[in-house]
Amino acid sequence: MVLSLEAALEQVSRARLAVLPTPLEPLSNWERELGHPGIYIKRDDMTGLGPGGNKLRSLEFLAGEALEQGADTLIAAGPLQSNLCTLAAAASAKLGLRCILVHNGEKPERLEGRVLPNRGLGAECRYRGPVDAGVREQVVAELCRELASSCHPYVIRNGATTGRGALGYVQAVPELERQFRERGIRQATLFAPGGNGGGATGLIYGNALLGFPFQVVIISVEDDRETLLAHIRQTLQEAEEILGLPFPGSLEEACVVDDTFRGEGWSVNTPASSRMVGAFARREGILVEHVYNSKVLVGMEAYIRDGRVPGAACYLHTGGFGSLFAQY
Ligand SMILES: Cc1ncc(COP(=O)(O)O)c(C=O)c1O
Numbered sequence: 001m002v003l004s005l006e007a008a009l010e011q012v013s014r015a016r017l018a019v020l021p022t023p024l025e026p027l028s029n030w031e032r033e034l035g036h037p038g039i040y041i042k043r044d045d046m047t048g049l050g051p052g053g054n055k056l057r058s059l060e061f062l063a064g065e066a067l068e069q070g071a072d073t074l075i076a077a078g079p080l081q082s083n084l085c086t087l088a089a090a091a092s093a094k095l096g097l098r099c100i101l102v103h104n105g106e107k108p109e110r111l112e113g114r115v116l117p118n119r120g121l122g123a124e125c126r127y128r129g130p131v132d133a134g135v136r137e138q139v140v141a142e143l144c145r146e147l148a149s150s151c152h153p154y155v156i157r158n159g160a161t162t163g164r165g166a167l168g169y170v171q172a173v174p175e176l177e178r179q180f181r182e183r184g185i186r187q188a189t190l191f192a193p194g195g196n197g198g199g200a201t202g203l204i205y206g207n208a209l210l211g212f213p214f215q216v217v218i219i220s221v222e223d224d225r226e227t228l229l230a231h232i233r234q235t236l237q238e239a240e241e242i243l244g245l246p247f248p249g250s251l252e253e254a255c256v257v258d259d260t261f262r263g264e265g266w267s268v269n270t271p272a273s274s275r276m277v278g279a280f281a282r283r284e285g286i287l288v289e290h291v292y293n294s295k296v297l298v299g300m301e302a303y304i305r306d307g308r309v310p311g312a313a314c315y316l317h318t319g320g321f322g323s324l325f326a327q328y
Contacts, residue, residue, distance in 0.1 A: 005170070005173075005174065005206065005209045005210060005245065006174060008243045008244060008245050009167065009170065009171050009243070012061060012064065012164075012167060012242060012243070013061070013064035013065055013067070013068045014060050014061055014064040015059075015060055015063040015064045015066075015067055015091070015095060016060065017047075017048075017049055017056055017059060017060050017063065017091050017094060017095075018047040018048055018049065018056045018057055018060060019046070019047060019048030019049075020047075020175060021175045021178075021179060022042060022043045022044050022046050022047060022175075023042075023043045023046060024040055024041070024042050024043070024176065024179040024180070024183075024314070025040065025041050025043065026038075026039065026040055026041075027039045027040065027041050027283075027284055027315070029283045029284055030283055030284065033283070034301070034304050034305065036304050036309070036313065038185065038188075038311065038312035038313065039304070039312070039313045039314075039315075040188070040312055040313065040314040040315070041284075041286070041314070041315050041317055042176060042190075042314055042315070042316045042317065043317055044057070044172075044316055044317055044318055044319060045286075045317045045318065045319035045320070045321065046319075047319070049087065049090040049091060049094055050086050050087055050089065050090025050091075050117060050121060051083075051086055051087075051090075051114075051117060051319065051320075051321070051322040052319050053083050053087055053318060053319025053320050054083075054168075054169075054199050054316075054318035054319055054320075055083055055084045055087045055088075055159075055160050055165075055168075056087050056090075056091065056168075057168025057169060057171065057172060057202075058160040058161075058164075058165035058166070058167075058168040058169075058198060058199075058202075059087055059088060059091045059156070059160065059165075059168075060168060061164045061165060061167045061168055062154075062156055062160060062162075062164055062165055063091050063095060063097075065154070065164060066097070066154035067095070069152070069154060070152055071097065071152045071153060071154035072097060072098060072151050072152050072153075073097060073098040073099070073100060073147065073151050073152065073153040073154065074088055074091070074092045074097050074098070074099050074100075074153075074154055074156060075099075075100045075101075075102065075140055075143065075144065075153050075154070075155045075156065076088035076089075076099070076100075076101055076102075076155075076156040077101070077102040077103070077104075077136050077137070077139075077140050077156075078101075078103065078104075078159060079103065079104060079105055080103050080105040080108060080113070080114065080115055080127075080326075081113045081114050081322075081323035081326050082101075082103070082114065082159070083114070083319065083320040083322070083323065084156065084159050084160050085101045085103070085114065085118060085123070086114045086117055086118055086121070086322060088101070088123075088156055089101065089117070089118050089121035089122065089123035090121050092121075092122070092123070093121050093122055098124070098151065099121070099122065099123040099124065100123070100124045100126065100143065100153075101118060101123045101124070101125045101126065102126050102128060102136060102139055102140050102143065103125060103126065103127050103128065104128055104129070104130065104131045104132065104133065104135070104136045105127060105128075105129070105130065106127060106129055106130065107127040112325060112326045113322060113323050113324075113325050113326025114322045114323055114326070117322060126139075126143075140155055158196065158198075159195075159196055159198070160198055161195075161196035161197060161198030161201075161231070161235055162198070162235065162238060163201075163235055163236075163237070163238020163239035163240070163241060163242050164238070164239075164242055165198050166198050166199070166201040166202040166205065166235050166236070166238075166239045167202060167239060167242065167243065168199075168202055169198075169199045169200075169201070169202025169203045169206060170202045170203075170205050170206035170209070170239065170243070171202075171206065172202065172203070172206065173202075173203060173206030173207050173209075173210055173213075173214075174206070174210060176190070176214070176314070177210060177213045177214075180213075180312070180314075185311065185312050186311065187310060187311025187312065188213075188214055188215075188311050188312040188313070188314050189214065189215040189216075189217055189303070189309050189310075189311065189312070189313055189314065190203060190207075190214045190215070190216050190217065190314050190316060191217050191219060191296050191299060191300040191303070191313065191314065191315050191316065192216070192217075192218055192219070192296065192316040192318070193218070193219055193220075193221050193292040193293065193295065193296045193316075193318055194218040194219065194220045194221065194222070194223075194228050194232075194257065195221055195222050195266065195291075195292060196222075196231055197218075197228050197231035197232040197235060198235055199316075199318065200216075200218040200228070200232055200255075200257075201231075201232045201235040201236050201239060202239070203216050203218075203316075204216055204218070204232065204236070204251065204254055204255045205236055205239055205240075205247060207254070207255075208247055208248050208249060208254050209245055209247075209248070212254070214314075215256070216254070216255040216256070217255070217256045217258060217299070217300075217303065218232075218255060218256065218257045218258065219258055219261050219262075219295055219296045219299040219300075220257060220258065220259040220261075220262050221261075221262050221265075221266060221291065221292050221295045221296075222262060222265050222266040223259070223262075223265070224259050225257050225258070225259040228257055228259065229251065229252070229257055232251065232257075233251055236251065258299060260299075261273070261295045261296075261298050261299040261302070262295060263295075266291065267290075267291045269290050269294070270295070270298070272298045273290055273294040273295045273297075273298050274290065274294070276288070276294040276295075276297045276298050276301075277289070277290050277294045277324075280294070280297055286317070287321040287324060288317065288321060288324075289320045289321050289323050289324040290324070291320065291323065292318055292320060293317060293318060293320065296315060296316070297315060300313055300315050
Protein backbone atom coordinates (compact mmCIF):
# COMPACT_ATOMS: atom_id res chain seq x y z
CA MET A 1 0.00 0.00 0.00
CA VAL A 2 1.32 3.47 -0.84
CA LEU A 3 1.03 5.80 2.14
CA SER A 4 -0.08 9.42 1.80
CA LEU A 5 2.62 12.00 2.37
CA GLU A 6 1.36 13.01 5.80
CA ALA A 7 0.88 9.38 6.91
CA ALA A 8 4.42 8.52 5.72
CA LEU A 9 5.87 11.48 7.67
CA GLU A 10 3.98 10.44 10.82
CA GLN A 11 5.95 7.19 10.80
CA VAL A 12 9.31 8.95 11.11
CA SER A 13 10.57 9.84 14.62
CA ARG A 14 10.37 13.53 15.24
CA ALA A 15 11.05 15.80 18.23
CA ARG A 16 8.65 18.75 18.29
CA LEU A 17 10.80 21.86 18.46
CA ALA A 18 9.48 24.48 16.04
CA VAL A 19 6.44 26.69 16.45
CA LEU A 20 4.41 25.71 13.38
CA PRO A 21 2.89 26.78 11.12
CA THR A 22 5.17 29.75 10.62
CA PRO A 23 3.33 32.85 9.36
CA LEU A 24 2.65 33.48 5.68
CA GLU A 25 2.35 37.23 5.21
CA PRO A 26 1.95 39.60 2.25
CA LEU A 27 4.85 41.92 1.45
CA SER A 28 2.48 44.75 0.66
CA ASN A 29 5.02 47.55 0.16
CA TRP A 30 6.94 45.49 -2.36
CA GLU A 31 3.69 44.47 -4.11
CA ARG A 32 2.89 48.16 -4.65
CA GLU A 33 6.43 48.97 -5.76
CA LEU A 34 6.61 46.15 -8.31
CA GLY A 35 2.94 46.37 -9.32
CA HIS A 36 2.58 42.64 -8.73
CA PRO A 37 -0.34 41.67 -6.49
CA GLY A 38 0.45 38.63 -4.38
CA ILE A 39 4.02 38.75 -3.04
CA TYR A 40 4.32 36.70 0.13
CA ILE A 41 6.91 35.85 2.72
CA LYS A 42 6.98 32.54 4.57
CA ARG A 43 8.50 33.43 7.92
CA ASP A 44 10.72 30.47 8.63
CA ASP A 45 12.98 32.92 10.40
CA MET A 46 10.31 32.66 13.12
CA THR A 47 10.47 28.94 13.89
CA GLY A 48 10.54 29.79 17.56
CA LEU A 49 13.63 28.40 19.32
CA GLY A 50 16.87 30.36 19.70
CA PRO A 51 17.12 32.81 16.82
CA GLY A 52 14.75 30.72 14.66
CA GLY A 53 15.47 29.62 11.11
CA ASN A 54 15.13 26.86 8.54
CA LYS A 55 17.35 24.28 10.19
CA LEU A 56 15.00 23.83 13.11
CA ARG A 57 12.65 21.95 10.78
CA SER A 58 15.49 19.55 9.90
CA LEU A 59 16.54 19.25 13.52
CA GLU A 60 13.07 18.00 14.47
CA PHE A 61 13.69 14.86 12.42
CA LEU A 62 17.38 14.52 13.33
CA ALA A 63 16.79 14.99 17.06
CA GLY A 64 13.90 12.54 16.74
CA GLU A 65 16.36 9.91 15.53
CA ALA A 66 18.89 10.91 18.21
CA LEU A 67 16.33 10.39 20.99
CA GLU A 68 15.19 7.12 19.46
CA GLN A 69 18.81 5.92 19.59
CA GLY A 70 19.11 6.96 23.25
CA ALA A 71 21.58 9.79 22.56
CA ASP A 72 22.38 12.22 25.36
CA THR A 73 24.66 14.55 23.37
CA LEU A 74 24.24 16.34 20.04
CA ILE A 75 27.37 17.22 18.10
CA ALA A 76 27.17 19.79 15.31
CA ALA A 77 29.97 21.31 13.28
CA GLY A 78 30.32 24.43 11.16
CA PRO A 79 32.01 27.80 10.82
CA LEU A 80 31.76 30.28 13.69
CA GLN A 81 28.64 31.93 12.26
CA SER A 82 26.86 28.67 11.43
CA ASN A 83 23.10 28.90 11.78
CA LEU A 84 22.86 25.17 12.23
CA CYS A 85 25.21 25.25 15.22
CA THR A 86 23.14 27.85 17.08
CA LEU A 87 19.91 25.99 16.37
CA ALA A 88 21.48 22.69 17.45
CA ALA A 89 22.41 24.40 20.72
CA ALA A 90 18.84 25.68 21.14
CA ALA A 91 17.33 22.28 20.31
CA SER A 92 19.66 20.57 22.78
CA ALA A 93 18.70 23.01 25.51
CA LYS A 94 15.02 22.36 24.88
CA LEU A 95 15.48 18.57 24.87
CA GLY A 96 17.81 18.46 27.89
CA LEU A 97 20.76 17.18 25.83
CA ARG A 98 24.42 18.16 26.03
CA CYS A 99 25.57 20.05 22.93
CA ILE A 100 29.10 20.16 21.56
CA LEU A 101 29.88 22.50 18.66
CA VAL A 102 33.03 21.97 16.61
CA HIS A 103 34.03 25.10 14.74
CA ASN A 104 36.60 25.50 12.01
CA GLY A 105 37.83 28.89 13.05
CA GLU A 106 39.94 30.50 15.75
CA LYS A 107 38.47 31.20 19.14
CA PRO A 108 37.14 34.74 18.67
CA GLU A 109 38.38 37.53 20.87
CA ARG A 110 34.91 39.06 20.96
CA LEU A 111 31.68 37.14 21.33
CA GLU A 112 30.16 38.56 18.15
CA GLY A 113 27.38 37.31 15.92
CA ARG A 114 26.36 33.78 16.83
CA VAL A 115 29.19 33.02 19.23
CA LEU A 116 27.40 34.84 22.04
CA PRO A 117 24.05 32.99 21.80
CA ASN A 118 25.88 29.66 21.39
CA ARG A 119 27.48 30.20 24.77
CA GLY A 120 24.25 31.51 26.25
CA LEU A 121 22.42 28.38 25.12
CA GLY A 122 24.91 26.25 27.04
CA ALA A 123 26.83 24.70 24.13
CA GLU A 124 30.43 23.55 24.64
CA CYS A 125 32.34 25.19 21.82
CA ARG A 126 35.57 23.73 20.44
CA TYR A 127 37.56 25.89 18.04
CA ARG A 128 39.83 23.97 15.66
CA GLY A 129 41.45 26.84 13.79
CA PRO A 130 41.25 27.54 10.05
CA VAL A 131 40.85 23.93 8.84
CA ASP A 132 38.63 22.88 5.94
CA ALA A 133 35.33 21.03 6.28
CA GLY A 134 37.02 17.65 5.63
CA VAL A 135 39.41 18.06 8.57
CA ARG A 136 36.52 19.33 10.68
CA GLU A 137 34.67 16.06 9.99
CA GLN A 138 37.74 14.09 11.11
CA VAL A 139 37.82 16.09 14.31
CA VAL A 140 34.16 15.19 14.91
CA ALA A 141 34.86 11.49 14.28
CA GLU A 142 37.77 11.58 16.78
CA LEU A 143 35.60 13.37 19.30
CA CYS A 144 32.94 10.66 18.99
CA ARG A 145 35.52 7.94 19.66
CA GLU A 146 36.78 9.86 22.68
CA LEU A 147 33.27 10.30 24.08
CA ALA A 148 32.05 6.77 23.36
CA SER A 149 32.93 5.42 26.81
CA SER A 150 31.34 8.30 28.76
CA CYS A 151 28.23 9.31 26.80
CA HIS A 152 26.07 8.59 23.77
CA PRO A 153 26.70 11.19 21.07
CA TYR A 154 24.63 11.79 17.93
CA VAL A 155 26.34 13.65 15.10
CA ILE A 156 24.38 16.04 12.92
CA ARG A 157 26.04 15.29 9.61
CA ASN A 158 26.72 17.68 6.74
CA GLY A 159 25.02 20.78 8.15
CA ALA A 160 21.76 18.77 8.48
CA THR A 161 21.70 18.27 4.69
CA THR A 162 20.81 14.60 4.79
CA GLY A 163 17.77 12.67 3.66
CA ARG A 164 16.36 12.77 7.18
CA GLY A 165 17.08 16.48 7.59
CA ALA A 166 15.35 17.20 4.28
CA LEU A 167 12.12 15.79 5.67
CA GLY A 168 11.71 19.08 7.54
CA TYR A 169 10.95 20.82 4.26
CA VAL A 170 8.97 17.93 2.84
CA GLN A 171 6.71 18.49 5.83
CA ALA A 172 6.61 22.27 5.18
CA VAL A 173 4.94 21.84 1.78
CA PRO A 174 1.50 20.65 2.99
CA GLU A 175 1.70 23.45 5.60
CA LEU A 176 2.23 26.05 2.86
CA GLU A 177 -0.31 24.48 0.55
CA ARG A 178 -2.93 24.78 3.32
CA GLN A 179 -2.00 28.42 3.97
CA PHE A 180 -2.32 29.37 0.30
CA ARG A 181 -5.56 27.42 -0.05
CA GLU A 182 -7.04 29.21 2.97
CA ARG A 183 -6.24 32.52 1.25
CA GLY A 184 -7.92 31.34 -1.92
CA ILE A 185 -4.67 31.46 -3.90
CA ARG A 186 -4.40 28.76 -6.52
CA GLN A 187 -1.09 29.51 -8.21
CA ALA A 188 2.17 30.38 -6.49
CA THR A 189 5.90 30.17 -7.15
CA LEU A 190 8.17 29.46 -4.18
CA PHE A 191 11.63 31.02 -4.10
CA ALA A 192 14.15 29.43 -1.73
CA PRO A 193 17.92 29.38 -1.31
CA GLY A 194 20.10 26.44 -2.30
CA GLY A 195 23.31 26.07 -0.30
CA ASN A 196 24.05 22.38 0.22
CA GLY A 197 20.53 21.76 -1.05
CA GLY A 198 18.90 20.09 1.96
CA GLY A 199 16.01 22.54 2.22
CA ALA A 200 15.67 22.57 -1.57
CA THR A 201 15.45 18.78 -1.65
CA GLY A 202 12.66 18.78 0.89
CA LEU A 203 10.66 21.45 -0.94
CA ILE A 204 11.04 19.78 -4.33
CA TYR A 205 10.25 16.31 -3.00
CA GLY A 206 7.30 17.45 -0.88
CA ASN A 207 5.91 19.49 -3.75
CA ALA A 208 6.15 16.51 -6.12
CA LEU A 209 4.53 14.14 -3.62
CA LEU A 210 1.63 16.58 -3.17
CA GLY A 211 1.01 16.71 -6.93
CA PHE A 212 2.93 19.94 -7.70
CA PRO A 213 0.76 22.61 -6.06
CA PHE A 214 3.67 25.08 -6.50
CA GLN A 215 6.33 26.01 -8.97
CA VAL A 216 9.65 25.81 -7.08
CA VAL A 217 12.59 28.06 -7.92
CA ILE A 218 15.84 27.36 -6.08
CA ILE A 219 18.33 30.21 -6.15
CA SER A 220 21.80 28.78 -5.78
CA VAL A 221 23.94 30.84 -3.43
CA GLU A 222 27.07 28.77 -3.78
CA ASP A 223 27.50 26.18 -6.55
CA ASP A 224 26.75 25.99 -10.25
CA ARG A 225 23.45 24.44 -11.28
CA GLU A 226 24.84 20.98 -12.06
CA THR A 227 26.68 20.70 -8.75
CA LEU A 228 23.66 21.82 -6.74
CA LEU A 229 21.40 19.42 -8.66
CA ALA A 230 23.85 16.59 -7.88
CA HIS A 231 23.65 17.41 -4.14
CA ILE A 232 19.87 17.51 -4.35
CA ARG A 233 19.72 14.19 -6.23
CA GLN A 234 21.90 12.49 -3.59
CA THR A 235 19.87 13.87 -0.66
CA LEU A 236 16.64 13.02 -2.44
CA GLN A 237 17.71 9.40 -2.75
CA GLU A 238 18.33 9.21 1.00
CA ALA A 239 14.98 10.88 1.74
CA GLU A 240 13.12 8.47 -0.56
CA GLU A 241 14.64 5.52 1.31
CA ILE A 242 13.50 6.87 4.68
CA LEU A 243 10.01 7.87 3.59
CA GLY A 244 9.44 4.91 1.29
CA LEU A 245 7.75 7.10 -1.33
CA PRO A 246 9.40 7.26 -4.77
CA PHE A 247 9.92 10.66 -6.37
CA PRO A 248 7.32 10.97 -9.10
CA GLY A 249 8.93 12.12 -12.36
CA SER A 250 12.23 13.76 -13.17
CA LEU A 251 14.08 16.07 -10.81
CA GLU A 252 15.05 18.53 -13.58
CA GLU A 253 11.43 18.96 -14.65
CA ALA A 254 10.16 19.31 -11.08
CA CYS A 255 11.98 22.56 -10.30
CA VAL A 256 14.02 25.46 -11.58
CA VAL A 257 17.55 25.64 -10.20
CA ASP A 258 19.03 29.03 -11.03
CA ASP A 259 22.70 29.78 -10.44
CA THR A 260 22.81 33.24 -11.99
CA PHE A 261 22.47 35.24 -8.76
CA ARG A 262 25.25 33.63 -6.74
CA GLY A 263 28.09 35.95 -7.86
CA GLU A 264 31.39 34.71 -6.43
CA GLY A 265 29.53 32.15 -4.34
CA TRP A 266 28.94 31.38 -0.70
CA SER A 267 29.06 34.31 1.67
CA VAL A 268 30.29 36.76 -0.99
CA ASN A 269 27.90 39.62 -1.59
CA THR A 270 27.05 40.70 -5.10
CA PRO A 271 26.41 44.46 -5.45
CA ALA A 272 22.69 43.71 -5.83
CA SER A 273 22.50 41.39 -2.81
CA SER A 274 24.41 43.89 -0.72
CA ARG A 275 21.89 46.64 -1.65
CA MET A 276 18.99 44.26 -1.00
CA VAL A 277 19.86 43.75 2.70
CA GLY A 278 19.20 47.44 3.44
CA ALA A 279 16.48 47.98 0.85
CA PHE A 280 14.40 45.07 2.09
CA ALA A 281 14.77 46.09 5.73
CA ARG A 282 13.66 49.66 4.93
CA ARG A 283 10.81 48.50 2.70
CA GLU A 284 9.28 45.82 4.91
CA GLY A 285 10.93 46.14 8.34
CA ILE A 286 12.34 42.62 8.07
CA LEU A 287 16.02 41.77 8.44
CA VAL A 288 17.81 39.37 6.10
CA GLU A 289 21.44 38.26 6.03
CA HIS A 290 23.60 38.26 2.94
CA VAL A 291 24.78 34.65 2.60
CA TYR A 292 21.47 33.10 1.60
CA ASN A 293 18.45 35.32 1.78
CA SER A 294 19.45 38.53 0.05
CA LYS A 295 20.40 36.62 -3.13
CA VAL A 296 17.02 34.89 -3.16
CA LEU A 297 15.28 38.25 -2.90
CA VAL A 298 17.35 39.62 -5.78
CA GLY A 299 16.41 36.56 -7.84
CA MET A 300 12.74 36.74 -6.98
CA GLU A 301 12.58 40.42 -7.88
CA ALA A 302 14.19 39.71 -11.27
CA TYR A 303 11.71 36.91 -11.99
CA ILE A 304 8.78 39.18 -11.11
CA ARG A 305 10.09 42.10 -13.18
CA ASP A 306 10.69 39.77 -16.15
CA GLY A 307 7.08 38.55 -15.99
CA ARG A 308 8.18 35.01 -15.11
CA VAL A 309 5.86 34.66 -12.10
CA PRO A 310 2.33 34.02 -13.35
CA GLY A 311 0.52 33.93 -9.97
CA ALA A 312 1.68 34.75 -6.44
CA ALA A 313 5.35 34.83 -5.51
CA CYS A 314 6.47 33.46 -2.15
CA TYR A 315 9.87 34.09 -0.63
CA LEU A 316 10.99 31.55 1.96
CA HIS A 317 12.84 33.48 4.65
CA THR A 318 15.22 30.91 6.09
CA GLY A 319 16.41 33.07 8.98
CA GLY A 320 20.03 33.32 9.97
CA PHE A 321 20.02 37.02 10.62
CA GLY A 322 22.04 36.49 13.83
CA SER A 323 25.08 36.24 11.60
CA LEU A 324 24.23 39.66 10.13
CA PHE A 325 25.77 41.16 13.27
CA ALA A 326 29.14 39.75 12.24
CA GLN A 327 28.87 40.49 8.51
CA TYR A 328 29.47 44.21 8.27
C1 LIG B 1 19.84 30.80 6.94
C2 LIG B 1 20.10 29.70 5.97
N1 LIG B 1 19.38 29.69 4.85
C3 LIG B 1 19.57 28.74 3.91
C4 LIG B 1 20.50 27.74 4.09
C5 LIG B 1 20.70 26.76 2.98
O1 LIG B 1 20.25 25.52 3.30
P1 LIG B 1 20.74 24.24 2.54
O2 LIG B 1 22.17 24.03 2.94
O3 LIG B 1 19.82 23.21 3.03
O4 LIG B 1 20.65 24.50 1.08
C6 LIG B 1 21.27 27.69 5.26
C7 LIG B 1 22.29 26.66 5.44
O5 LIG B 1 23.08 26.67 6.34
C8 LIG B 1 21.05 28.70 6.23
O6 LIG B 1 21.76 28.73 7.35
